[in-house]
């Protein structure tokens with residue numbers, strides 16, 4: 001049994017390849033062949049553009065893959081989403097020149113430019129625009145004002161829209177990288193088993209990345225107060241210190257809470273606080 005895996009080339013590749021590496025599937029030599037060798041026997045890897053991945057999975061050409069949610073929806077392909085990795089978050093927005101007036105745009109036939117034809121058509125029809133659609137192939141923001149009245153494109157920091165003097169008039173969709181499967185691969189018990197194992201490990205790594213392990217010591221009379229402060233996944237681990245009256249407390253904490261929590265733990269009587277990264281939470 002060979003599991004056929006497709007990964008987008010471009011910006012998504014590095015993060016996905018790092019994630020797979022942490023799940024034991026290390027990829028090497030992708031640069032120009034677009035066919036990296038996989039360290040895990042039975043997994044064959046190929047790189048394609050994000051746009052082509054959902055349709056090729058639906059055609060049973062590949063078993064599993066990764067793609068931006070924007071392209072999964074745009075291609076309207078029959079694939080099963082297994083996990084939202086949360087990587088590369090973007091908003092797909094409709095934007096017009098800073099000086100444009102929406103009522104004026106709605107009073108005439110406009111030119112709308114985008115790489116996303118279906119998403120744009122659906123959005124503009126819903127919003128009541130009369131438009132002619134032109135497909136772009138990158139650099140969409142440079143079309144207005146001469147070559148477009150309105151664009152639909154993705155935005156992350158907003159820098160490209162700003163540099164081209166465009167303002168957002170609506171959000172079409174929020175997108176991030178998804179782990180997707182060909183439904184026929186999931187019907188094959190052998191393939192399904194490997195996919196489910198991979199999924200479990202990926203969830204473990206993603207979960208682990210959002211948490212750190214905090215370990216600390218405290219005297220017996222401060223134990224209750226400290227345990228009450230800890231938003232642990234389950235109950236924190238508490239163990240008695242050797243030859244001393246105090247306790248050691250250990251808990252997995254959301255990374256975002258650490259800065260706020262550490263001073264409170266110290267005030268509550270914690271000492272010797274150690275913070276360590278977590279590789280996986282399974």
Ligand SMILES: Nc1ncnc2c1ncn2[C@@H]1O[C@H](COP(=O)(O)OP(=O)(O)OP(=O)(O)O)[C@@H](O)[C@H]1O
Nearest residue numbers: 010011012050068069070071088089090154156175
């Ligand atoms: N600035 C960005 N930040 C985060 N994600 C982005 C950004 N631009 C595009 N993406 C996402 O990356 C995926 C692929 O987008 P796109 O087709 O533009 O390829 P790319 O990564 O820019 O590669 P290439 O350089 O080959 O065009 C899409 O799902 C898109 O939402």
Ligand SMILES: O=P(O)(O)OC[C@H]1O[C@H](OP(=O)(O)OP(=O)(O)O)[C@H](O)[C@@H]1O
Nearest residue numbers: 138139140154155156157158159160161
């Ligand atoms: O909001 P920002 O942080 O500025 O990011 C958004 C820009 O990034 C992407 O472009 P990319 O660099 O991939 O070039 P492309 O338009 O040729 O795909 C995207 O198409 C936007 O143009």
